[in-house]
Amino acid sequence: MTENKYKTKPLDCWNEAKQLRKDYYDNFARAQEKGGIRWAGGAWSFSAVPAGLGDDVYSLTGEPYGATVAFNKEFAEKCHEAAEAKGYARDLCAYMRNYWGSIILNKYAWGGEWPKPDFLWTTHICCSHAKWYQVASELEGNIPYFCVDVSVGPYNERSERKLNYMVSQMMDGIEWMEKVTGRKYDDEKLIQAVYNECRTTSLWAEICTLNKTIPTPLDEKTMYSLYVLGTLMKHRKECADFYEKLRDEVKDRVANKIAAVGNEKFRVMTDTQPPWAFLELWRYLQNYGVVSIGSLYTFGLIGIFEVKEDGIWGPRTPPQEQGIEIESREQALKILAEWTLSRPEWQHFYSPELKSDMMKRIVKEWHVDGVMLHYNRGCEGLSMGIAENKLALKEAGIPIMHFEGNMGDEREFDLERTKVEIDAFLEILGAK
Amino acid sequence: MEQRLFEKFHEWYENRHQYAKEWKERTGGKVLGYFCTYAPEEIIYAAGVLPVRILGSHEAQSFTEPHIFAMFCPLCRDCLAQGLQGRYDYLNGIMIAQCCLHMRQAFTSWQKHIPQEYSYYLYMPHGIQTPRAYPYLRGELEDFKKSLEEWTGKKITNQDLDHAIAVYNENRRLMKQVYDFRKAKNPKLTGLEAMEMVVSSQMTDKEEHNQALKKLLKELPGRKLSRKTGTRLMVLGSEDDDVEFLKMVESLDATFVIEDHCTGSRYFWNEVIPQEDRLGAIAARYIDRPACPSKDWPKRTRLPHILKLAKDYNVEGTILIQQKFCDPHELDIPAIRSSLETNGIPTYFLEFDVTVPVGQFKTRVEAFLETFQLPTDLF
Numbered sequence: 001m002t003e004n005k006y007k008t009k010p011l012d013c014w015n016e017a018k019q020l021r022k023d024y025y026d027n028f029a030r031a032q033e034k035g036g037i038r039w040a041g042g043a044w045s046f047s048a049v050p051a052g053l054g055d056d057v058y059s060l061t062g063e064p065y066g067a068t069v070a071f072n073k074e075f076a077e078k079c080h081e082a083a084e085a086k087g088y089a090r091d092l093c094a095y096m097r098n099y100w101g102s103i104i105l106n107k108y109a110w111g112g113e114w115p116k117p118d119f120l121w122t123t124h125i126c127c128s129h130a131k132w133y134q135v136a137s138e139l140e141g142n143i144p145y146f147c148v149d150v151s152v153g154p155y156n157e158r159s160e161r162k163l164n165y166m167v168s169q170m171m172d173g174i175e176w177m178e179k180v181t182g183r184k185y186d187d188e189k190l191i192q193a194v195y196n197e198c199r200t201t202s203l204w205a206e207i208c209t210l211n212k213t214i215p216t217p218l219d220e221k222t223m224y225s226l227y228v229l230g231t232l233m234k235h236r237k238e239c240a241d242f243y244e245k246l247r248d249e250v251k252d253r254v255a256n257k258i259a260a261v262g263n264e265k266f267r268v269m270t271d272t273q274p275p276w277a278f279l280e281l282w283r284y285l286q287n288y289g290v291v292s293i294g295s296l297y298t299f300g301l302i303g304i305f306e307v308k309e310d311g312i313w314g315p316r317t318p319p320q321e322q323g324i325e326i327e328s329r330e331q332a333l334k335i336l337a338e339w340t341l342s343r344p345e346w347q348h349f350y351s352p353e354l355k356s357d358m359m360k361r362i363v364k365e366w367h368v369d370g371v372m373l374h375y376n377r378g379c380e381g382l383s384m385g386i387a388e389n390k391l392a393l394k395e396a397g398i399p400i401m402h403f404e405g406n407m408g409d410e411r412e413f414d415l416e417r418t419k420v421e422i423d424a425f426l427e428i429l430g431a432k
Numbered sequence: 433m434e435q436r437l438f439e440k441f442h443e444w445y446e447n448r449h450q451y452a453k454e455w456k457e458r459t460g461g462k463v464l465g466y467f468c469t470y471a472p473e474e475i476i477y478a479a480g481v482l483p484v485r486i487l488g489s490h491e492a493q494s495f496t497e498p499h500i501f502a503m504f505c506p507l508c509r510d511c512l513a514q515g516l517q518g519r520y521d522y523l524n525g526i527m528i529a530q531c532c533l534h535m536r537q538a539f540t541s542w543q544k545h546i547p548q549e550y551s552y553y554l555y556m557p558h559g560i561q562t563p564r565a566y567p568y569l570r571g572e573l574e575d576f577k578k579s580l581e582e583w584t585g586k587k588i589t590n591q592d593l594d595h596a597i598a599v600y601n602e603n604r605r606l607m608k609q610v611y612d613f614r615k616a617k618n619p620k621l622t623g624l625e626a627m628e629m630v631v632s633s634q635m636t637d638k639e640e641h642n643q644a645l646k647k648l649l650k651e652l653p654g655r656k657l658s659r660k661t662g663t664r665l666m667v668l669g670s671e672d673d674d675v676e677f678l679k680m681v682e683s684l685d686a687t688f689v690i691e692d693h694c695t696g697s698r699y700f701w702n703e704v705i706p707q708e709d710r711l712g713a714i715a716a717r718y719i720d721r722p723a724c725p726s727k728d729w730p731k732r733t734r735l736p737h738i739l740k741l742a743k744d745y746n747v748e749g750t751i752l753i754q755q756k757f758c759d760p761h762e763l764d765i766p767a768i769r770s771s772l773e774t775n776g777i778p779t780y781f782l783e784f785d786v787t788v789p790v791g792q793f794k795t796r797v798e799a800f801l802e803t804f805q806l807p808t809d810l811f
Contacts, residue, residue: 165564
């Protein structure tokens with residue numbers, strides 16, 4: 001272990017983050033006891049839309065749920081085996097298999113039986129998303145299912161037509177929700193949820209930009225526990241409020257040079273989801289004064305950024321801060337669609353170069369010494385184009401390594417071999 | 433006689449590059465490579481450009497290792513390998529109609545590493561079951577048309593589109609007529625011949641292909657195959673132009689009488705229904721065609737379609753093949769197996785790679801075929 005150069009301390013708001021996450025999963029499980037509604041769908045779904053059905057509407061987003069299962073190796077293995085026994089291939093999305101396995105086994109990762117949603121609501125950008133919930137609906141007795149196609153191209157090619165395609169599907173989705181729930185839709189609640197979502201995702205981007213500081217106030221392992229709130233409930237006020245509080249605390253850490261890792265000497269970034277059952281690797285790096293400041297994944301899965309006047313990345317200004325007042329359902333949906341299309345972690349679905357450029361930007365602006373790419377067999381969506389990203393970073397003279405694994409299926413991760421690979425990389429960086 | 437009827441298609445299939453080069457020389461036109469059969473070929477053809485499908489060569493290779501992570505399907509890697517080896521060096525451009533993540537990587541790596549004068553990513557919707565997809569795709573086709581006009585310097589007129597639609601519809605109609613001969617008790621063509629006929633149409637000028645089809649249709653009624661039909665099989669799943677596999681299965685006591693592949697019926701099953709708005713009509717054709725699994729949601733429209741094929745072609749058993757790591761098909765296969773088996777059609781699953789272990793597969797297929805010979809009641 002190298003010596004500490006900086007003072008460090010745990011986050012004051014850590015327990016609040018944990019409580020928010022626990023409440024989220026409990027609220028979903030218990031929603032129906034109180035006459036509420038529960039829906040499930042992808043973490044990228046337009047979660048602000050079902051908010052118009054009422055304040056007692058709770059969601060379960062599949063990817064973070066799948067990651068939660070992955071953290072529990074024993075349960076994850078049972079889930080995978082259950083999905084495989086139904087004929088599903090073991091190279092499919094590991095989160096999806098954890099989710100399906102939970103349905104098949106009738107077990108909720110947070111205890112008790114699987115809480116069957118009232119309906120499924122998701123978006124489709126990766127080949128697995130719409131099919132994930134198609135199968136989930138079937139496994140759960142054909143529960144109602146609606147999916148919005150958002151695969152309209154990268155943000156820099158957006159157009160009225162593309163936005164209208166997304167908005168019109170969401171408009172149809174609202175009518176569908178009214179039909180399947182028997183509830184009247186409240187546009188005011190939608191509008192508030194859209195404001196919340198823009199605030200949440202902008203704030204997370206702002207928090208990430210604070211990591212440009214040396215020493216970094218947050219390390220990636222800690223960020224995993226924080227960004228997840230955005231993947232659960234980006235449209236909810238309590239999420240935006242929490243991120244505001246977190247932003248203030250991280251700002252304070254920056255002002256007082258409070259480091260995430262006291263012995264920070266080298267800064268790396270990763271790529272794609274981590275192997276959730278092996279986060280000890282992130283602590284292993286720290287033994288050698290190496291801290292992961294984040295990744296396009298931790299930053300841009302939820303954070304919405306924009307290029308500021310000085311040419312560097314900062315949080316995108318939410319519509320409410322631009323003086324835009326949302327007055328109708330259609331306007332709310334259009335703002336939501338346009339805002340969502342600018343999500344950094346969506347751009348690579350159309351070109352690896354768009355992602356490589358963002359990665360190079362992070363390397364430069366966040367003062368990164370090297371990049372560790374997780375060739376993630378568990379997620380074809382985020383591993384798409386990763387080999388081209390590697391080539392582009394190499395071409396730019398950035399030290400890189402890649403390790404192969406799986407975010408959610410520990411059967412496909414070799415910890416010792418990965419450590420050996422990391423050791424070699426640390427030697428290249430001069431950290432070991 | 434048996435051999436000669438399909439010889440032209442076989443030649444085209446085998447010598448696809450030579451054909452395209454000669455076509456270029458003969459016509460002075462441009463050739464555009466496309467990566468997925470959702471490509472609206474009619475518009476390309478109307479621009480005077482020859483659309484050719486980029487497919488692999490079924491050879492083991494390592495050219496793509498630096499470009500595509502090995503967990504993606506062998507087909508996308510095989511396709512890119514062809515480009516990296518310069519086998520498509522005659523192409524003037526490439527395009528993709530948005531399909532699965534796998535093929536999109538072959539396209540984007542090709543764009544980056546293989547010089548070409550034109551490339552186009554058409555944002556073909558995945559949500560083909562929403563009515564909102566029709567106007568959206570129509571607009572995207574309008575953009576594509578404009579882009580082709582700028583590239584070729586040629587205005588695509590309504591007349592050009594009408595002609596292209598007529599040629600393509602005729603091709604579809606003629607191939608469907610040929611397929612009718614597969615319904616017979618003793619089909620007049622094998623599965624391999626059908627595959628080569630369909631895939632060659634993806635690589636040749638359709639007018640020329642239509643001439644060959646018309647000639648074939650004149651002679652086909654009189655054709656008598658000396659081989660035994662054996663078990664009537666359907667083959668389903670990922671793209672399949674694996675000649676060795678089809679040949680091997682049909683060397684046993686079996687015939688492929690129908691398939692649901694983008695190298696088979698799925699490619700040509702429905703026509704463009706002409707309307708005043710030509711691009712709207714083309715958009716509707718591609719949205720309404722038998723779906724690729726990556727676009728078949730929220731409803732499973734493939735199941736009734738496959739069951740109908742099985743019924744119409746009197747299928748006794750099905751071989752489900754899947755390119756290794758092909759997620760869209762992996763996501764459909766359990767539902768398809770269950771549906772077929774519930775309807776009394778036995779299934780057998782095989783996972784494909786860029787090459788297939790023919791010997792091992794032969795043993796497995798033989799075992800599957802033997803199940804059709806067993807008495808239903810032993811006692």
